[in-house]
Amino acid sequence: QVQLQELGPRLVKPSETLSLTCAVSGGSINSDYWTWVRQPPGKGLEWIGYVFYRGITTYNPSVESRVTISVDMSKTQFSLKLASVTAADTALYFCARVREQPGGHAVFDSWGQGILVTVSA
Amino acid sequence: DIQLTQSPSSLSASVGDRVTITCRASQAVNHYLAWFQQKPGKAPKSLIYGASTLQSGVPSRFSGSGSGTDFTLTISSLQPEDFATYYCQQYRSFPYTFGQGTNLEFK
Numbered sequence: 001q002v003q004l005q006e007l008g009p010r011l012v013k014p015s016e017t018l019s020l021t022c023a024v025s026g027g028s029i030n031s032d033y034w035t036w037v038r039q040p041p042g043k044g045l046e047w048i049g050y051v052f053y054r055g056i057t058t059y060n061p062s063v064e065s066r067v068t069i070s071v072d073m074s075k076t077q078f079s080l081k082l083a084s085v086t087a088a089d090t091a092l093y094f095c096a097r098v099r100e101q102p103g104g105h106a107v108f109d110s111w112g113q114g115i116l117v118t119v120s121a
Numbered sequence: 122d123i124q125l126t127q128s129p130s131s132l133s134a135s136v137g138d139r140v141t142i143t144c145r146a147s148q149a150v151n152h153y154l155a156w157f158q159q160k161p162g163k164a165p166k167s168l169i170y171g172a173s174t175l176q177s178g179v180p181s182r183f184s185g186s187g188s189g190t191d192f193t194l195t196i197s198s199l200q201p202e203d204f205a206t207y208y209c210q211q212y213r214s215f216p217y218t219f220g221q222g223t224n225l226e227f228k
Contacts, residue, residue: 037165044208044219044220044221044222045157045159045165045208045210045219045222046219047210047216047217047218047219058215059216060215060216060217061122061216062216094164094165096164101170101171101174103171104153105153105170105171105174105212106153106212106217107155107167107170107176108155108157108165108167108210109167109176111164111165111166112164113163113164114162114163114164
C-alpha cells in the first residue's frame with residue numbers, strides 16, 4: 001500500500017517561494033501521475049497540477065505562471081514549488097497519486113495527510 | 122474551465138436515511154466524474170470514479186450514477202461514519218475541477 005507524506009516549511013513570507021516535497025513509500029514512483037491539490041481554510045479543493053513519472057507536467061492555469069512540479073525517482077519523491085506567494089496561497093496542501101484505470105479514468109487513489117502552509121510576514 | 126455545482130450545499134440526515142447528492146457540470150464530462158469523501162482535517166478519500174465504479178474497499182451502500190452533465194451520489198443507509206463533506210470532481214478536461222462540496226450533518 002503506497003503511502004505519501006508532505007514535507008516542508010509551514011510558514012512562508014509573502015513574495016517568496018513555497019516549496020514542498022511529497023515522500024512516497026511502499027510503492028514505485030516510476031509509474032502513474034503524481035499530483036498536488038490544495039484547500040484554503042474552510043473552503044473547497046483546487047487541483048494545482050501533476051507530473052507524469054517521465055517528467056511531463058500539466059498545470060492549472062490559475063497558477064501556471066508560478067508553479068513547478070517535478071519528480072525525483074532516485075529519492076522516490078516529487079515536489080511543488082509555487083513562486084511569488086500571497087496570503088491567497090495559504091492552504092492545506094495535499095499530494096496524491098493519480099492512477100490511470102482502463103477507459104482513461106484518472107483516479108486520485110492515494111493521498112498524503114496534508115500540510116497547512118501559511119503565507120504571512 | 123468546467124464548473125461543477127453540487128446540491129444541496131449542506132444536508133441534515135439521520136442514521137439509516139437514504140441520501141442523494143447531485144453534481145451538475147457546466148459542460149458534458151461524459152462519465153469522467155469522481156466522488157470523494159472528506160472528514161475535517163483529513164485528506165479526501167476516493168469513493169467512486171467513472172461516475173459509477175466503486176473504489177476498492179468502499180462499502181456498497183455508496184453508489185453513483187449519471188453521464189454527460191448530471192450526476193448523483195447516493196448513500197442507501199447512512200452510517201455514523203458517513204457524516205462528512207462530499208465533493209465531485211471532473212477529469213474530462215484540464216484543469217481538473219471539484220464541486221464546492223456538500224456538508225452532510227447529523228440531524
